[in-house]
Amino acid sequence: MPYINIQITDEGVTKEQKQALIQGATQLMVDVLDKNPATTFVIIDEVNTDNWGIGYDQVTDLRQKATSS
Amino acid sequence: MPYINIQITDEGVTKEQKQALIQGATQLMVDVLDKNPATTFVIIDEVNTDNWGIGYDQVTDLRQKATSS
Amino acid sequence: MPYINIQITDEGVTKEQKQALIQGATQLMVDVLDKNPATTFVIIDEVNTDNWGIGYDQVTDLRQKATSS
Amino acid sequence: MPYINIQITDEGVTKEQKQALIQGATQLMVDVLDKNPATTFVIIDEVNTDNWGIGYDQVTDLRQKATSS
Amino acid sequence: MPYINIQITDEGVTKEQKQALIQGATQLMVDVLDKNPATTFVIIDEVNTDNWGIGYDQVTDLRQKATSS
Amino acid sequence: MPYINIQITDEGVTKEQKQALIQGATQLMVDVLDKNPATTFVIIDEVNTDNWGIGYDQVTDLRQKATSS
Numbered sequence: 001m002p003y004i005n006i007q008i009t010d011e012g013v014t015k016e017q018k019q020a021l022i023q024g025a026t027q028l029m030v031d032v033l034d035k036n037p038a039t040t041f042v043i044i045d046e047v048n049t050d051n052w053g054i055g056y057d058q059v060t061d062l063r064q065k066a067t068s069s
Numbered sequence: 070m071p072y073i074n075i076q077i078t079d080e081g082v083t084k085e086q087k088q089a090l091i092q093g094a095t096q097l098m099v100d101v102l103d104k105n106p107a108t109t110f111v112i113i114d115e116v117n118t119d120n121w122g123i124g125y126d127q128v129t130d131l132r133q134k135a136t137s138s
Numbered sequence: 139m140p141y142i143n144i145q146i147t148d149e150g151v152t153k154e155q156k157q158a159l160i161q162g163a164t165q166l167m168v169d170v171l172d173k174n175p176a177t178t179f180v181i182i183d184e185v186n187t188d189n190w191g192i193g194y195d196q197v198t199d200l201r202q203k204a205t206s207s
Numbered sequence: 208m209p210y211i212n213i214q215i216t217d218e219g220v221t222k223e224q225k226q227a228l229i230q231g232a233t234q235l236m237v238d239v240l241d242k243n244p245a246t247t248f249v250i251i252d253e254v255n256t257d258n259w260g261i262g263y264d265q266v267t268d269l270r271q272k273a274t275s276s
Numbered sequence: 277m278p279y280i281n282i283q284i285t286d287e288g289v290t291k292e293q294k295q296a297l298i299q300g301a302t303q304l305m306v307d308v309l310d311k312n313p314a315t316t317f318v319i320i321d322e323v324n325t326d327n328w329g330i331g332y333d334q335v336t337d338l339r340q341k342a343t344s345s
Numbered sequence: 346m347p348y349i350n351i352q353i354t355d356e357g358v359t360k361e362q363k364q365a366l367i368q369g370a371t372q373l374m375v376d377v378l379d380k381n382p383a384t385t386f387v388i389i390d391e392v393n394t395d396n397w398g399i400g401y402d403q404v405t406d407l408r409q410k411a412t413s414s
Contacts, residue, residue, distance in 0.1 A: 007279040015119050020308045022122030028300040042122035050222050053229030053249035076141040084257050091260030093166040101158045111260035153326050160329030180329035191367030191387035210352040227377045235369040298398030318398035
């Protein structure tokens with residue numbers, strides 16, 4: 001009965017990509033730990049790029065620098 | 070000073086239901102562990118049904134199957 | 139299919155108290171939101187009092203002040 | 208490679224305040240633990256005041272009581 | 277720069293199994309979302325079976341029932 | 346009433362360092378958001394280096410490579 005929480009930035013993730021994340025994470029629990037998929041939860045949190053920081057910077061600003069450079 | 074995080078799907082939970090969750094979870098800490106309610110936090114996360122998976126499937130799809138069957 | 143995470147300090151919580159937390163939190167989901175208990179998870183995190191701060195202070199120190207006063 | 212999750216109520220936090228939280232939390236990891244900022248994540252969750260409870264009450268209601276008193 | 281948190285019961289998970297979880301979850305982010313593995317974190321929480329509840333019951337008790345039946 | 350969760354590897358963090366993390370994180374909430382420290386929680390999770398992955402690798406192995414190189 002694993003619980004997997006995936007936190008990613010909210011940059012246009014599609015319903016199909018979310019489905020692929022859920023299937024892949026669930027299958028990983030089955031393959032590695034022989035867990036029961038019926039009681040495996042996968043929760044995806046999409047985080048605004050203003051609210052995610054890495055290396056002192058907001059991802060919003062990192063994306064702008066990457067685009068303008 | 071407990072912290073309780075409740076994660077549920079965002080399927081029309083009302084302000085009154087949220088209040089009932091907060092009161093019930095706080096009271097549980099008082100009754101079972103004699104905690105101080107003044108420093109008991111309850112945080113409710115409402116998760117989009119596309120972002121919640123169980124048994125390989127998105128809850129969005131599980132709800133549609135249940136409705137159409 | 140709710141997920142409830144309860145974070146408390148690790149101050150001698152018994153197996154029976156944990157069971158009461160699990161039963162109470164699960165029942166709350168049934169009573170308030172009509173959720174299915176079979177897919178309701180309750181996860182209890184016991185946190186060392188050195189690792190929990192409130193009002194700038196470690197709980198370890200708050201407990202010692204309370205005892206010595 | 209620390210991960211810091213900051214949960215606050217969604218009461219008009221500006222992009223500049225979020226940047227200050229990210230910078231301050233990252234610097235704290237550098238100063239206290241000599242961590243590498245390049246692999247320090249800061250994630251800010253803004254929580255609706257209906258969804259945050261303290262002392263049995265929703266923050267929404269606590270704010271209204273404070274305003275009307 | 278995803279963050280993946282995997283919560284499982286602490287029932288003898290080996291270092292090799294943990295490595296397989298980390299590799300699989302990281303690869304999933306690369307395959308589905310084209311994320312950079314160098315800034316993909318995977319954190320595994322092993323939870324005592326007394327502290328994990330499902331369907332009102334502690335996993336400890338569910339395991340004992342399964343063994344004795 | 347913020348809640349801050351700091352996740353770090355369990356590599357000999359002292360009680361004094363934890364106190365510095367708690368004080369710094371609490372002060373950050375006061376300085377940036379004018380929050381009340383009396384209802385600011387800081388929770389530190391120390392994670393085994395086998396259980397933390399970055400760039401496909403367990404931190405345990407990254408530390409060994411760094412030492413042996």
